[in-house]
Amino acid sequence: MKTALITGITGQDGSYLAELLLKKNYVVYGIVRRSSSCNFERISHIQDDIKLIQGDLLDQNSLIEAIEDSKPDEVYNLGAQSFVPTSWNQPVLTGEFTALGVTRLLEAIRLKNKNIRFYQASTSEMFGKVRETPQNEKTSFYPRSPYGVAKTYGHWITVNYRESYGLYSCSGILFNHESPRRGLEFVTRKVTDSVARIKLGLLKELKVGNLEAKRDWGYAGDFVEAMWLMLQQDEPDDYVISTGKAHSVRELIDTAFSHVGLNWQDYVVTDPKFVRPAEVDVLLGDSSKAHEKLKWKPRVKFEELIMMMVDSDIKRHESSAKL
Numbered sequence: 001m002k003t004a005l006i007t008g009i010t011g012q013d014g015s016y017l018a019e020l021l022l023k024k025n026y027v028v029y030g031i032v033r034r035s036s037s038c039n040f041e042r043i044s045h046i047q048d049d050i051k052l053i054q055g056d057l058l059d060q061n062s063l064i065e066a067i068e069d070s071k072p073d074e075v076y077n078l079g080a081q082s083f084v085p086t087s088w089n090q091p092v093l094t095g096e097f098t099a100l101g102v103t104r105l106l107e108a109i110r111l112k113n114k115n116i117r118f119y120q121a122s123t124s125e126m127f128g129k130v131r132e133t134p135q136n137e138k139t140s141f142y143p144r145s146p147y148g149v150a151k152t153y154g155h156w157i158t159v160n161y162r163e164s165y166g167l168y169s170c171s172g173i174l175f176n177h178e179s180p181r182r183g184l185e186f187v188t189r190k191v192t193d194s195v196a197r198i199k200l201g202l203l204k205e206l207k208v209g210n211l212e213a214k215r216d217w218g219y220a221g222d223f224v225e226a227m228w229l230m231l232q233q234d235e236p237d238d239y240v241i242s243t244g245k246a247h248s249v250r251e252l253i254d255t256a257f258s259h260v261g262l263n264w265q266d267y268v269v270t271d272p273k274f275v276r277p278a279e280v281d282v283l284l285g286d287s288s289k290a291h292e293k294l295k296w297k298p299r300v301k302f303e304e305l306i307m308m309m310v311d312s313d314i315k316r317h318e319s320s321a322k323l
C-alpha cells in the first residue's frame with residue numbers, strides 16, 4: 001500500500017486526485033491551512049478516508065513535520081495562489097506561495113527522504129505570450145502575470161532538484177482544466193454558475209472581460225490521472241497535459257447559454273474591470289509526449305464539460321432554493 005501527501009487537497013484538483021488515489025488503495029494525507037471557518041466543501045464526502053495535517057507552504061517546519069508524520073512515497077504539490085488576477089494585487093504573496101513554496105517542499109523532501117517522488121503543478125500560463133503554437137515541452141516560456149512568473153520559478157526549481165540531487169521530481173505543465181468543483185471566480189465556472197442563476201430567474205446579467213481569449217479547456221477528473229501516471233514511470237520527466245483544442249471565451253459563453261435554450265447576447269455585457277493588465281491571448285497544447293509515454297488521453301470533450309458544469313450549477317441552486 002502506497003502513501004501520498006497532497007498540498008492543496010481542499011482545491012479542485014486536490015479533491016479529484018485524493019479520490020483517484022483512494023480508489024487505487026493509497027493512504028492519502030493532505031496538508032490544510034488553518035482557517036477560521038471550514039473550507040472542506042470539496043473533500044467533505046471523503047473526509048473520513050483521508051488524513052489531514054495542518055501546514056502551510058509559507059512555513060518550512062510545518063512541511064518538514066508533514067513529511068515526517070505522513071512518510072509519503074509520493075508528494076503532489078498542488079497548493080498555490082492559483083487565480084491569475086489576484087497575482088497582480090498580491091505579487092509578493094503569490095511569489096511566496098507559488099514559487100518559494102515549491103523550494104520549501106523540495107527542501108523538506110531532500111532533508112527527510114530523497115526517495116520520495118514529487119509532482120509539481122506547473123501550468124500553461126508559463127507559455128504566456130506564446131513563442132509557437134501548439135505549445136509542447138520544448139516551447140520556451142514567456143509568462144505574462146506574476147502568477148505565471150512564480151510558476152516558472154516553481155517549474156525550474158523542480159527540474160533543478162532533479163538534476164542537482166537526483167530527486168524523482170516531475171513537472172506537469174497542465175493546460176486549463178475545469179469541473180463542477182472549479183472556483184467561482186474562474187471564467188468557466190463564473191459563466192456556468194451565472195447561466196444557471198439566469199435560467200432560474202436569480203440573476204439578470206453576466207459581466208465578463210475579454211471575449212476573444214482562447215484556452216485549451218479540459219476536465220479536471222481526466223487531468224489528475226496524468227499527475228499520477230507521471231510518478232509511476234521509470235524515470236522522472238516533464239509533460240504537457242492538454243486536450244489539443246482551443247475555444248474562445250465567446251464560444252464558452254455561447255455553449256453554456258445554448259444548453260439552457262437562451263441567447264447569450266441578451267444577457268452578457270463586457271466590463272473593463274475584468275480585463276487584465278497583460279493578457280494571454282491563445283493557449284493550445286500538444287500533449288503527444290504524454291499520449292506516447294504515459295498512454296494518457298483526455299476523455300471529456302469541451303461541450304460535455306460545459307454542459308456538465310451548467311447542469312451541476314442548476315441542480316445546486318435548485319436544491320438550495322428548496323431549503
Ligand code: NAP
Binds near residue numbers: 035079080121
Ligand atoms: P485551487 O482550486 O485554487 O486550489 C488551490 C489549493 O492551494 C487550495 O487547496 C488552497 O487551500 C491551497 N493553498 C493556497 N495557498 C496555500 C498555502 N500557502 N499553503 C498550503 N496550501 C495552500 O487550484 P486548482 O485549480 O485545484 O489547481 C491546483 C494546482 O494546479 C495549483 O497549483 C494551480 O496553480 C495549478 N494549475 C491549475 C490549473 C487549472 O486549470 N486548474 C492549470 C495548471 C496548473 P485553501 O483551500 O486553504 O485556500
Ligand code: G4F
Binds near residue numbers: 274
Ligand atoms: O478562467 P481564467 O481566470 O483562467 P486563466 O487565467 O487561464 O488561469 C487558469 O488556468 C491556468 C492554466 O493555463 C492555471 F495555471 C491558473 O491557475 C488558472 O487555473 O481566465 C481564462 C480567460 C482569460 O483570458 C481571461 O482574461 O478568460 C478571460 N476572461 C474573460 N472574462 C475572464 C473573464 N476570466 C475571468 N476569471 N473572469 C472573467 O470575467
